[in-house]
Amino acid sequence: MRRKIQSSLLSFAFLFCFATLVLSQQPPSSGSDASQAGPPQSGPPNPVLTNRPPPKVSAPVSAVRAEGAVQLDVVVSDGAGKAVSGLEPWNFTVLDNNQPRKILSFHAYDGITVKPDPLVEVVLVIDTANLPFQQVAFVRAQVDAFLRQDGGHLRQPVTLLLMSEAGMRVQPRPSVDGNALAGVVSQIKGSINTINPAMGGEGYVERFQSSIKQMVTIAENETRKPGRKLLVWVGPGWPMLNRPADGYSERTQRRYFEGIVELSTRLREARMVVYSVAPSSSGPNTLNLLYQDYLKGVKAYRQAESGNLGLKVLAIQTGGLIMGPDNDLVNQINRCIDDANVFYRISFNPPGTDHADEYHDLKVQVSKPGLTVHTNTSYYNQPPAH
Numbered sequence: 001m002r003r004k005i006q007s008s009l010l011s012f013a014f015l016f017c018f019a020t021l022v023l024s025q026q027p028p029s030s031g032s033d034a035s036q037a038g039p040p041q042s043g044p045p046n047p048v049l050t051n052r053p054p055p056k057v058s059a060p061v062s063a064v065r066a067e068g069a070v071q072l073d074v075v076v077s078d079g080a081g082k083a084v085s086g087l088e089p090w091n092f093t094v095l096d097n098n099q100p101r102k103i104l105s106f107h108a109y110d111g112i113t114v115k116p117d118p119l120v121e122v123v124l125v126i127d128t129a130n131l132p133f134q135q136v137a138f139v140r141a142q143v144d145a146f147l148r149q150d151g152g153h154l155r156q157p158v159t160l161l162l163m164s165e166a167g168m169r170v171q172p173r174p175s176v177d178g179n180a181l182a183g184v185v186s187q188i189k190g191s192i193n194t195i196n197p198a199m200g201g202e203g204y205v206e207r208f209q210s211s212i213k214q215m216v217t218i219a220e221n222e223t224r225k226p227g228r229k230l231l232v233w234v235g236p237g238w239p240m241l242n243r244p245a246d247g248y249s250e251r252t253q254r255r256y257f258e259g260i261v262e263l264s265t266r267l268r269e270a271r272m273v274v275y276s277v278a279p280s281s282s283g284p285n286t287l288n289l290l291y292q293d294y295l296k297g298v299k300a301y302r303q304a305e306s307g308n309l310g311l312k313v314l315a316i317q318t319g320g321l322i323m324g325p326d327n328d329l330v331n332q333i334n335r336c337i338d339d340a341n342v343f344y345r346i347s348f349n350p351p352g353t354d355h356a357d358e359y360h361d362l363k364v365q366v367s368k369p370g371l372t373v374h375t376n377t378s379y380y381n382q383p384p385a386h
Helices: 009-016 133-152 178-185 201-223 250-269 285-294 311-317 329-339
Strands: 070-077 092-097 100-101 105-108 120-127 153-162 166-172 175-177 230-236 274-275 341-350 359-366 373-374 379-381
Touching: 009 201, 009 250, 070 359, 092 105, 092 341, 105 133, 105 201, 120 133, 120 201, 133 178, 133 329, 153 178, 153 285, 166 201, 175 178, 201 250, 201 379, 230 329, 250 274, 250 311, 250 379, 274 329, 285 311, 359 373
Parallel strands: 120 153, 120 230, 230 274
Antiparallel strands: 070 341, 070 373, 092 100, 092 359, 105 341, 153 166, 153 175, 359 379
16 A cells, blocks of 8 residues: 655654754855845736745645556757657667566657647746855846846746745746846845854754755645646755764664655656756865765665755756856756757556565666667656555
8 A cells, every 4th residue: 555645744754864964075155045035116917936835735645646657758868968859659668677668658749849738847946045145146147147038038937936044935927028037036135144054064954954845845836737847956955964973773764765755756746857057166076076976776765865865866866967067057057948848758557566665777768879868767666555
């Protein structure tokens, strides 16, 4: 029988698990906050950022999970990184734990003659909570330049989210009016964050907890909306934390693993691909590569660590990209969404299982040489509901 886990339990699990974590080799940086962004003073109603209300109590993931088939959005790119259209079902092979699975359904979108309906949405997160204070104004200016390019006519509908120490504020509806969205961004101000390096490991743990909680909330909300979404996270990401010197208790690790399973599943079922967009940092370059140690899927609770929930790890595991770090954020964001509407939708039946949270490695291969496939790298299989 499927696990029945409420989202409130998930949030509690994260807080419980991470309360004993200690800081890894993380360069010190000041956080930042943002002022309250209000509506324009005149003219027609424009998008505004509003405080995100507490999420409604929703059905657990297992209850909203589509019965049977696993659904995947697949992007195929050439050597130049450009999305490839025109492939047929017989060009694809789905490997589930290295075993081929029969493709049940196949839909191809080229963005010209066949467009997804609804259009792919860009969820643009400006993460001031994890940005150094000195970078907030620069990031705001770069996002403003992205929104105002081409006269403010956005190629994709954009939902704007601002994450600060105070929580998440959200523009309620997607918009293709970049100028209106830029008006909201212009009101973001930098301030000294009260969660800062002077607090030591406790401050980093708090930022980690807050960031993961907001990611869970975003995924939960987007699961209720149809269509594919690109989550473009602008910022360095949250701190990566080490295992405590004396290790985790078994109970803590089990809850930690449960959280990883739930977030992974919600992101996939929300059809959300994560992209990491980061400005240049003064920290050691080696720290930018720490995520590579956590790219393997977590098969059992004994393997669960905080690094498995790093921003860059989520990007790779959902089929997204890691951009930068460099200071051309406009180019980074454009590269994330250049081929948003060119992809394939594939489904297959997973094998039967008699226990919950069974880890499955996923690979999608194409028969033509020189092409790269981007899609979810794993899923957690569940027994059928009774």
